[in-house]
Amino acid sequence: MSEQHEFAQRMSDLIGAIYDCVLMPEKWGGVIDAIRAEFNFHNAILSVTAHEGIHLLGALVGVDSYWSARMLNYGSAVTDAWGGIEKLTEYPLEEPVVQSRAMPGYDLEGNRYFVEWVRPQGITDAVNISLEHNTTTLSNFTLGRHGSAGPITDGEIEGLRMLAPHIRRAVAISQVLELKTIEISTFASTLDTFNSAIVLVDEDAICVHTNAVATAMLNAKDPLTLNDGRLALPRQAATAALKEAVKSAATGPLTSPPRRSGIPATRRDGTPMILHVMPLHRDILQNAVAAIFVSPSVASPQMPADALALLYGLTPAETRVFEMIVAGQTQRGIAVKLGLAASTIKTHLLRVFEKTGCKRQTDLVRLAASLSIPL
Structure with a gap:
C-alpha cells in the first residue's frame, strides 16, 4: 500500500x-x-x-x-x-x-x-x-x-x-442536537426527544424515518414537503442542493469536502431555517444513508454571498474571497487582511472562477449584482 x-x-x-x-x-x-x-x-x-x-x-x-x-x-x-x-x-x-x-x-x-x-x-x-x-x-x-x-x-x-x-x-x-448522546440500539425512539426536526433518508432522498418534530413539519408542509416520497423544500434550488448533499453523503468519498453543509429554507411565517446533512456510516435503520437535521437559523441568509455558496457549492473561504473581491479589494490586500499566503488567495479565486463559470473579477461583480434579490 x-x-x-x-x-x-x-x-x-x-x-x-x-x-x-x-x-x-x-x-x-x-x-x-x-x-x-x-x-x-x-x-x-x-x-x-x-x-x-x-x-x-x-x-x-x-x-x-x-x-x-x-x-x-x-x-x-x-x-x-x-x-x-x-x-x-x-x-x-x-x-x-x-x-x-x-x-x-x-x-x-x-x-x-x-x-x-x-x-x-x-x-x-x-x-x-x-x-x-x-x-x-x-x-x-x-x-x-x-x-x-x-x-x-x-x-x-x-x-x-x-x-x-x-x-x-x-x-x-x-x-x-443539544449535545445529547444517542444510543444506537434505541436510535429511532431517542430522536423523538429532540426539539429539532430529524429526517433519515436513503440515497434518493426518500424518507426512511422522521422524528416527531419532522413529522409535524411534513404534515404542515412547512417547510418540509414530500414529492413522491422524496424530501423537498419550497425553493427549487434548495431542493436540488439537498438532493446533491444526500447523494454526496451516500456515494462520495469521506475525504471530499461536504457539499451544502448549511442549506437554507424559510417557514411560512418567515422564520429562517438551516438543514444540515450528515452521512450515516453505521447500520442504524434499513436503507438510511444520511440524517438531515433541521433547526432555526441564527440569522436570515445574507445575499448575494449565501446565494452564491448555495448555487455554486462554494466553501466558506471561497465565499469570503468572493465577497472581498466584489467589494473592490485586491488579491494582495485580501491576503494581508486575512493573514493568508497570496498563493492561497489565488487558489481560492481560481476555484471561484471554475465553479461559477466566471473568467474575470468583473464577471464576479456582475454575478453578485444578479443575485442581489432573494432566490
Missing part, C-alpha cells in the same frame, strides 16, 4: 470518527487527540462558546492538569494573541490559519497568555480554524506546535484543510 493511499485511509477514518462525535459527543476528546497526533501538534483545543461566555462544547488534549487549570485565567488575552476578536472573525471559516504567518512581527511579549501559558510549555506556533462566528456563538479549533517539532508545513495545512469542513459540520449538528 502506497504512502499516499495510507494517508487517504487515515483521513477517511478520522472523518468517520468526527461524525461519530455527533451521536456520541464524549468521543470529541479522543478524536481531536488523533488529529493532533496525525499532524504532529503538541496540543489541541476545540471550543464552542456563546457570546455571553457560556461554554457549549469543548475538548482539550495534550495539556496536563496544571496548565489546563490555569487556562481560564487569561480571558480575552487568548483572542488577543490572534489579533483580537474582530481579527478572528475576519478569518474565513474552515481555513487553517498559521499564527506566525497571519501576524508577522506581532509583539506577543506583551500578551499574558503567550508569556505565562503558551511559551512555558514550549509552544512556538499554532494553527486556528474558525468553525463559526455568528450572532450567538464563536467556535474554533486550535492546535499548538511544540518547538521540537519544527515549523508547520504546507502539507499539514492541506491535511487540516481537508478535515476542517467535516469538523465544522459535526459541531453544527452537535449544537442542533
Whole structure:
C-alpha cells in the first residue's frame, strides 16, 4: 500500500470518527487527540462558546492538569494573541490559519497568555480554524506546535484543510442536537426527544424515518414537503442542493469536502431555517444513508454571498474571497487582511472562477449584482 493511499485511509477514518462525535459527543476528546497526533501538534483545543461566555462544547488534549487549570485565567488575552476578536472573525471559516504567518512581527511579549501559558510549555506556533462566528456563538479549533517539532508545513495545512469542513459540520449538528448522546440500539425512539426536526433518508432522498418534530413539519408542509416520497423544500434550488448533499453523503468519498453543509429554507411565517446533512456510516435503520437535521437559523441568509455558496457549492473561504473581491479589494490586500499566503488567495479565486463559470473579477461583480434579490 502506497504512502499516499495510507494517508487517504487515515483521513477517511478520522472523518468517520468526527461524525461519530455527533451521536456520541464524549468521543470529541479522543478524536481531536488523533488529529493532533496525525499532524504532529503538541496540543489541541476545540471550543464552542456563546457570546455571553457560556461554554457549549469543548475538548482539550495534550495539556496536563496544571496548565489546563490555569487556562481560564487569561480571558480575552487568548483572542488577543490572534489579533483580537474582530481579527478572528475576519478569518474565513474552515481555513487553517498559521499564527506566525497571519501576524508577522506581532509583539506577543506583551500578551499574558503567550508569556505565562503558551511559551512555558514550549509552544512556538499554532494553527486556528474558525468553525463559526455568528450572532450567538464563536467556535474554533486550535492546535499548538511544540518547538521540537519544527515549523508547520504546507502539507499539514492541506491535511487540516481537508478535515476542517467535516469538523465544522459535526459541531453544527452537535449544537442542533443539544449535545445529547444517542444510543444506537434505541436510535429511532431517542430522536423523538429532540426539539429539532430529524429526517433519515436513503440515497434518493426518500424518507426512511422522521422524528416527531419532522413529522409535524411534513404534515404542515412547512417547510418540509414530500414529492413522491422524496424530501423537498419550497425553493427549487434548495431542493436540488439537498438532493446533491444526500447523494454526496451516500456515494462520495469521506475525504471530499461536504457539499451544502448549511442549506437554507424559510417557514411560512418567515422564520429562517438551516438543514444540515450528515452521512450515516453505521447500520442504524434499513436503507438510511444520511440524517438531515433541521433547526432555526441564527440569522436570515445574507445575499448575494449565501446565494452564491448555495448555487455554486462554494466553501466558506471561497465565499469570503468572493465577497472581498466584489467589494473592490485586491488579491494582495485580501491576503494581508486575512493573514493568508497570496498563493492561497489565488487558489481560492481560481476555484471561484471554475465553479461559477466566471473568467474575470468583473464577471464576479456582475454575478453578485444578479443575485442581489432573494432566490
